[in-house]
Amino acid sequence: SAVISQKPSRDICQRGTSLTIQCQVDSQVTMMFWYRQQPGQSLTLIATANQGSEATYESGFVIDKFPISRPNLTFSTLTVSNMSPEDSSIYLCSVLGDWGETQYFGPGTRLLVL
């Protein structure tokens, strides 16, 4: 398994501002993922982040709104830009572990945009 931490754990932000969420894992991993979980809903994949390459975004998500960095094999950041109340969600990072056979999730960042 992998131990994953996220910062911040929660935040309240004003519309129009940006928030950067950090994801740290305790071992080197090739693939990291960022998900959004809107209130009362399931998980939606935002993008896949591989070290040394541009993140791959899913349909409906764009780099200008959700820029991602992946500077090394244990760390990634997701920025939620120019926030609106519709961005209020839980943002989760996950990593591919067990030789590519399992995704492990961080504790999530709970974001409220006013």
Next chain:
Amino acid sequence: AQSVTQLGSHVSVSEGALVLLRCNYSSSVPPYLFWYVQYPNQGLQLLLKYTSAATLVKGINGFEAEFKKSETSFHLTKPSAHMSDAAEYFCAVGTGANNLFFGTGTRLTVIP
């Protein structure tokens, strides 16, 4: 393409009763199947996974699931519910662990 359906957004059981959470999947290739649990204000924790080995998979906290190809199902069961089992449960399917599609979740309530 893969998809997953969880029947029942809310399930209530009495403490000590059988827990059955339903998951049906659609996949054009042999699937990877997962159950995750999310406790309030926490992330997702892996309960168990099926990756083409034994069809009956045992997980943590006394949960197990059986892969039934003929029924395209991967239902989660536990013989005796405990108060600490109250949580949201998500079923996920993928052609590998790197491209998972999650169900809409089932909220389990345990009645004392």
